[in-house]
Amino acid sequence: MAELLFETYGVPSVAFGVDAAFSYVYNQQRGVCDKDGLAICPGFTTTHVIPFADGEPAYKGSCRTNIGGYHITDYLKQLLSLKYPHHMARFTWEKVEDLKMEHCYIAPDYASEARLFQKGAKEAEDRTRCWQLPWIPPPAEEPPSEEELARKAAIKEKQGQRLREMAEAKRSSRINELENELNGLEFLLRQLEQVEENDVPSFLSATGYVSKQEIESALLKVTQSLRRTKGEPKGDQAEAEEKTDPASTEKFPLINIPDNMLTPEQLKEKRRQLFLKTTSEGRQRAKQKRSESELERERKNQQDEEKRLENPELYLGQLRIKYKELAEKVEQRKRLKTNGNNTNGNNTSGGVGRGERLSAAQRERMRLLTTAAFDRGKGEDTFGAQDEDWQLYKLMSKDNDDDEEGPDQDEAELTRISSRLQEIDPTFVPKSELGTSQPVELPRFRPLTKEDFQIVLGVERFRCPEILFHPNWVGVDQAGLDEMAGVSIRRLTPMGQGVEERLTNSILITGGSCLFPGITERLEAGIRMIRPCGSPIKVVRAMDPVLDAWRGAAAYASSSQFPTQTFSRADYYEKGEDWLRRYQLRYTL
Template sequence: MPFISKFQRQTDYNRFPSSTPIVIDNGASYFRIGWAGETEPRVVFRNIVQRPRHKSTGETITIVGDHDTALLRYFDCSRSGPRSAFDNNVVCQFEIMEYILDFAFDRLGANGSRIDHPILITECVCNPVYSRSKMAELLFETYGVPSVAFGVDAVFSYKYNQLHGICEKDGLAICPGFTTTHVIPFVNGEPVYKGCCRTNIGGFHVTDYLKQLLSLKYPHHMARFTWEKVEDLKMEHCYIAPDYALEARLFQKGGKEAEDKTKRWQLPWVPPPTEEPPSEEEIARKAAIRERQGQRLREMAEAKRSSRINELENQLHGLEFLLQQLGQIEEEEIPSFLSETGYTSKQEIESTLTKVTLSLRKAKGEPKPEQAENEEKTDSSTSEKYPLINVPDNMLTPEQLKEKKRQIFLKTTTEGRQRAKQKRVEEELERERKTQQDEERRLENPQLYLEQMRSKYKELHEKVEQRKRLKTNGGHTNGSSTSGGVGRGERLNAAQRERMRLLTTAAFDRGKGEDTFGARDEDWQLYKLMGKDNDDDDDGPDEDEAELARVCSRLQEIDPTFVPKPEPTPLQPATAEVPNVRPLTKEDFQIVLGVERFRCPEILFHPNLVGIDQAGLDEMTGVSIRRLPSKDEALENRLTSSIFMTGGCSLFLGINERLEAGVRMLRPCGSPIKVVRALDPVLDAWRGASIYAASLKFQQQTFSRSDYYEKGEEWLRRYQLRYTL
């Protein structure tokens, strides 16, 4: 079975005799294995297994413990996540446990699947017989170990620290582990299992709670909060508050003390590149590029102009040649000759010749002579251009009637264009005159002119806005200058209110007796009245809006501080502001740990914060003391004078002081209370087991494979390790 791991395989396995036991600390969080008598375990890894498939070959790979995240990109992990053999603190998944033991023995240096060394393996307090028997079956049947011993990890840690004078023979061992917390009383150096108690709260719940809080606080950085990183943040920054309520009020008020207790985790952040002003060389290069582009455009325009001039000159020569031909032929042959050219008369050819001549002069840039303009105007107004207009219809043939209609249409269109052109010229002259007058007024008194323009803009803006508001509200303001009425009638304009009045009147008149609406012709006049739009609010708003636009444009020219007001519409009363998008800074990539530092580990003392209705650490000590068979006050005082803390969660700052204060509230006044912590809460359990397995009397505490085959599971039910040898 292929394994992937960053741990190197041990090479001195064969140097140890078969009588040397192998010590295993099988914790729910970490797995530790080593040789008896040594001070440190040989192999330590997380007690999880993952079995993904390779993306290219499809081969299943077993990943045990910690793994390199960069390596997982070659595997499909969508169907196989990290799995643990534990359910709370009891081993239930022995298939996963077999993968873990295979990996542990392989890293220890074992050759083959047979292990010829006695094994001391740790378990939880009051481990179920089913779990113990399945573990024994796995060790005896699969690996062929000669003998096995089961012990409690917290007891080994207590005995190890007792040898170093940290705790006494009588005391309480509190072990807040990964998923559970145990309290074990000790009397004369031996654990009293009848006084044990357990709470389903541990370091896993603290880490998970911190991960949830950070994900809710920073949802845009959720991918950064991996389990390993949150675990590191928990162990580095979290602490136990002496008084949770007082600490929470301190952070609620803020201040320097709360700021000092706030920690920040800086995420990777790359500042955006600063835009430096272009150098002189860059400016010169861009100017040269623009000059080349302009030159190319000018050349293209000149080529297009030359082509246009050549085309007009050819057309002009053709028209002149056509007129010469008309002068040489007889009058009777002119219609047949013109039918081949596409023109209807000699006047049309001359008019086209004049237009082409003017277009050619314009293309060449020559000034337009006044005579040509007068001739064009005169020609457009004379009837020679349209000879059939004044001829009666009874004197014309059907073809000439069609031509007459066409000439009438051309004349009307031409005259309309001329009138529109003349009107535009007059309006332009009027605007220039007004602009000149405004400029003269501004030069005479600039300050007065600016004030007048501002007041005029304000007046016009209010007038236009009032008209739109009246159109929306139906003429009602309810004493307020803002838009929007109270009732439905105030949201209707005049035409809609008139329709409603007509409908109401008709319904009232026909509401009594038989419905005879439609029997008379006058009834149908109602539909005609309803179809009319009598709203006079729309009359004449164009002039005010045009004048408002002109004044606004003028103010923008003469007043750099002028900001035009937004113009609300009936469908959009207020202009939505564009959100101010600012570039991300270094502070946006900071994770601030404030109240989360003490709020997460507080669940060890108040599990109800995460929905677990069980006792906290301080209450568990009282429960354990009450469960003791003998009610001796002197014994209770000895127990509380040696409260021993072990396990990963005992590393939180302030947990000893908080636990001592909590126990003091449960015990009578004057009771001796002392809380101590293990030398190494994480590894002391394995070290105590290593010292125990190195004793000469250890073989008397194990049971062999032959005993297992002979006595079976019932013998395991009565099996109990004696820790004082």
């Protein structure tokens, strides 16, 4: 700095000083502290302790810690950002600095103060501060007026009337179409009765129908559709016709007639009747099978309900055991089928071969195929040389896979037991849902309130300034304020007897970070813990901890002896910058 000032800017002379020393001398002249004492200055980035002897600073006993107001603000900013991450943009450096100077304090006993907030006592509520962020309440939703309700009702009624009119027009158009089709079919039947028997095939080919029964079936369908469209009540005959499949009421006279006795048109009609009869019978069988399965299911459910009513706990336990066995069985079968598609950790085929994935019948077929040739050729592969060898495939085809029908039955039974457990046990979760990740339920929308924009300062008020006494909380492995005072006192002990008592009897704290409430009492209690019992300890605060350093330096610069105690430009060129390092400032004001 001297090189910059002298060589670049041509400054005639320079005097260097320490802010804590200037503040101590300024307060000493006003009777706040004695000539012998300690100046403790927790500043912005560092904290200094400078002992004074006979009014002059003894720099050989001073010490420094890299902790200050900057670290307190940064620590408070981090805590608030973690506590309120959705308001992180609000925590600017300037605002956190204001919160620190306005609300933070030094706790007399940190542990007991923290226990108060942990218990949620009344004292903790009194010491909690709240910072309200800008918040605009949402506009209150007013109920609609009677005129608005009437207007909406009129619009709704108008729209409903329009839909009803459209539906009625569509219904009328459909009725007209069905009536026209019905009249056409009736007219066609009347004409068919007047046609001679030999001219019937040619007449039907011109109309697009194959037989009279087909026309009658189409007439029946159109009649039923027309009745449903008009909304007419069903009579007994209509219900019987609807319940009975039209294909089942049709007569199939050509089925039992040999083909050589039929004409080509009749052969075509016979094939159509065979198809209709087969389809009708298939539908009837499927319907009967469904009804039988439903009856069997109802019977099982009734039996299960009787067992449950007799002993609910035993029934539930047995049902869970059965569900577990079936689930393991189905899972094992699926695993055997798909095991070969998986790979192990070496990126090779799975450890289970294809034979293990096959069913019992399939494994038996493989055994027959692999042993047939050697059994016949006595070690030589001559399988297929004779026609009888190929009868082996017919033998294998007769072996139906009885075990292939099992998986469908097991899965159906597993589904039935699972649905039954879900009905009677609300805590039951199907096994298929356990392996899959449950869908995360989105939080319900809640309108923001005034409390959502409040920043509550509780433990943070005294936790952040506590790093002045415990710098290791923020990763600074150095001593706190009270320990630093003890270090400076021990360094000046060889100066003579009684020095320690004179130093502790006048301890001045200065600097911006000593403005926290309670720091004087806390520092005095900390120093008393490291001093012998009965030692005089007096801690005072500077009159203006922020500006007393500037006032002391201004008084020093305005004194008449100031020019004789500066380091001039001539001294710099003559003695060099090394001499400046040994320069000692004496505050002879």
